[in-house]
Amino acid sequence: MTGGRSGGVVARSLSKHYGEGNTYVQALSEAGFEIQPGEVVALLGPSGSGKSTLLTILGLINPPSSGWLSIGGQEVIRDGQIVGNANIIRRRELGFVFQRSNLIPFLTAAENVRLVLELDDVPGREARQRARDIMEALGVADRADHLPAQLSGGQQQRVAIARSLIHQPSLLLADEPTASLDKELGRQVMQLFRSAAKDRGAAVLVVTHDQRALDLVDRIFEIEDGVLTVGSEGVAAHSTPGGR
Amino acid sequence: MNLAIRDVRHDLSRFVLTAVGLGLLLTVVLAMTGIYNGIILDATALPDSFGADLWIVQRETRGPFAELSRIPAGLEERARSVPGVAEARTYVAHTIQRDLPDGSPVRFMAVGLSWPDDRGQALPIVAGRPIAQPHYEFLADRSLGLPLGARIPLGREVYVVVGITDGLLASGGEPAAFFTRSDAQKIQNETSNESLRLERAARSARIRESELGRDPELLRFSGAATSLIPAIGPAPVAAVMLNLAPGASEASVRATLEAWQDVSVYSQEEQRALILGGVVEKTRRQIGLFRGLLVVISAILMGLIIYTMTVDKIHSIALLKLLGARRTVILGMILQESLLLGGLAYGLAVVLGNVAFDLFPRRVVVGNEHRLALLLVVALISVMASIVGIKKALAADPNEVLAG
Structure with missing residues (x-):
């Protein structure tokens, strides 16, 4: 069931280049794709292929050189320029999960989770309640008052996922979220992304090298030398030799 | 959720230790201010306590508080005869250092009063009474530490403390002790x-x-x-103090006195200005410079501390940016931490000053206006120090978080 916002992600001709003349580098070339709400997509590619470039463009950290992007039905990049306030868009439309949990060390788990809401001026009582609910759903409610250093790696990653989902973002960007976790924990994390996508209607883009994660994604995007290839088939088809 | 408080709480001991160090530095700044005020008060308290309108001193000298002044004791009678003069008193003073019966050294300024007209009754006596007999009694300032009734041998005589004054010191900081003029001169001139x-x-x-x-x-x-x-007159005195009759013209009396070729005349205000301009000026500049240096050092230290604190959490700042935190949230966190550090250090300095300044050997005078001034200075250097951290925070790149 899709209960969140509608719109997903639509990208058209996103390009990014650096330098000029001899130093000219085409980091991303005319990338275009759509990710539907509730869909989980894996982004594969070797180091230096342009994954991070695409991630920073989708995260509105670095604008592209050209192209168009909408997130959650809202135009956020037009002609290579960020439209509107990138901070507000990030606070409301984007969620981030990283290889390391990247929790703020001086905030408790609950404070880390509700941080995004408080940054967006959601009243404290509502923020606390929503933090309790999502931590309950992710099984870390009993660690709410602990600092990140007092949590295990798996707990830290669950708290980070709770933080990325609490504001019901239209797009969840996950950068190698299972790389530092064991097989079982990695699978649990990917299940969480699936649940988040289905239950909250978020479009999820997972950058990963972890083959174990691929059987839990709907589609796979591959990128090499800045050229993005959008997979339209299911994972089972991809895992079949010659299927892709 | 206040990020500054959370960050401080996370490493509270380091923050408190830093604040204590800074607080001690600010205590010294406050002490410097207090010592300067004390020097001014000490330097002027004694001449002020006599309540004279005019001071007659040796010709071409700056008066007994600035340099040596010697005029004939008979000048007292000459001055008294000037129309408009209601009262004339001599002033003699000299600093002596002796050993008490228990062997402890005592250093004070022996001031001679014009017995019998001046028995010290105009002085701020806080215990005991004025001098009641022409010899062997004296008034001691509280800072001398002598109790009422204490018997102190000076030369061949023993003198009794009959009264305690408060806050009367020489410009050098020595406590004053008030004798009759003849006793003071006897103590000064007594030989074997x-x-x-x-x-x-x-x-x-x-x-x-x-x-x-x-x-x-x-x-x-x-x-x-x-x-x-x-043929040999009495010992000279340092100055003659005059009080004018009600309604008498100071200018007229002064004109008469200035016509005398052997003396110079100063009003009470001129005497104060000479003391402050001459005796205290260098000390004022020295303390002012020292105080300024300490403030600059405090500002630099605070800047370094805030910079270090910012560097320590630069990854968290980059993450906050990535999560869409407004610039004001991040800058506010750094500014609040800086103000919190400054405020804590300031509070410590004030509390420590209240306790410690009474133990200082010299008078330390700190009023609310001085505390307020320091508070404003601390607020200013806190803001300036935070700028260093803010510049670093502004440079934090959210890409660092994505880069892992």
Whole structure:
């Protein structure tokens, strides 16, 4: 069931280049794709292929050189320029999960989770309640008052996922979220992304090298030398030799 | 959720230790201010306590508080005869250092009062009474540490403390003690019997060898006590203080006195200005410079501390940016931490000052206006220090978080 916002992600001709003349580098070339709400997509590619470039463009950290992007039905990049306030868009439309949990060390788990809401001026009582609910759903409610250093790696990653989902973002960007976790924990994390996508209607883009994660994604995007290839088939088809 | 408080709480011991260090530095700044105020108060308290309208001093000198001044004691009577003068008193003072009966050294300024008119009744006596007899009694300032009734041998005599004054010190910081003029001069000039005998013998020898030695009467006097020789006047005094009669013109009295070729005349305000401009000025500049240096050092230290604190959490700042935190949230966190550090250090300095300044050997005078001024300075350097951290925070790149 899709209960969140509608719109997903639509990208058209996103390009990014650096330098000029001899130093000219085409980091991303005319990338275009759509990710539907509730869909989980894996982004594969070797180091230096342009994954991070695409991630920073989708995260509105670095604008592209050209192209168009909408997130959650809202135009956020037009002609290579960020439209509107990138901070507000990030606070409301984007969620981030990283290889390391990247929790703020001086905030408790609950404070880390509700941080995004408080940054967006959601009243404290509502923020606390929503933090309790999502931590309950992710099984870390009993660690709410602990600092990140007092949590295990798996707990830290669950708290980070709770933080990325609490504001019901239209797009969840996950950068190698299972790389530092064991097989079982990695699978649990990917299940969480699936649940988040289905239950909250978020479009999820997972950058990963972890083959174990691929059987839990709907589609796979591959990128090499800045050229993005959008997979339209299911994972089972991809895992079949010659299927892709 | 206040990020600054959360960050401080996370490493509270380091923050408190830093604040304590900074607080000690600010205590010294406050002490410097207090010592400067104390010096001014000490330097002017004594001349102010006499309540004189005019001071007559040795010609071309700046008065007894700035340099040596010697005028004939008879000037007191001359001045008293000037129309418009209601009262004339002599002023003598000299600093002495002796050992108390228990062996502890005591250093003070012995001031001579014009007995019997001036018994110290105008002085701020906080215990005991003014001097009631022409000899062997004195008033001691509280900072001298002598109790009422204490008997102190000075020279061949023993003097009793009959009154305690408060806050009367010499410009050098020595406590004042008030004797009758004759006692003060006796304490100053007292010499041993042997040196008296030698001086008288030398005097007789000089007379005998001169033409004057043919006069047997003169020869007889030459070996007597100095006070018995009519040609030798009483010991000089440092100054004569005048109080004007009600309605008398200060300018008129002053004009009369200034016509005398052997003295200079200063009003009370001029006397104060001479003390502050001469005796205190260098100290003021020195303390002011020292204080300024300490403030600069505090600002630099705070800047370094805030910079270090910012660097320590630069990854969290980059993450906050990535999560869409407004710039004001991040800058506010750094500014609040800086103000919190400054505020804590300031509070510590004030509390520590209240406790410690009474233990200082010199008077330390710190008023609310000085505390307020320091608070403003601390607020200013806190803001300036935060700018260093803010610049670093502004440079934090959200890409760092994505880069892992």
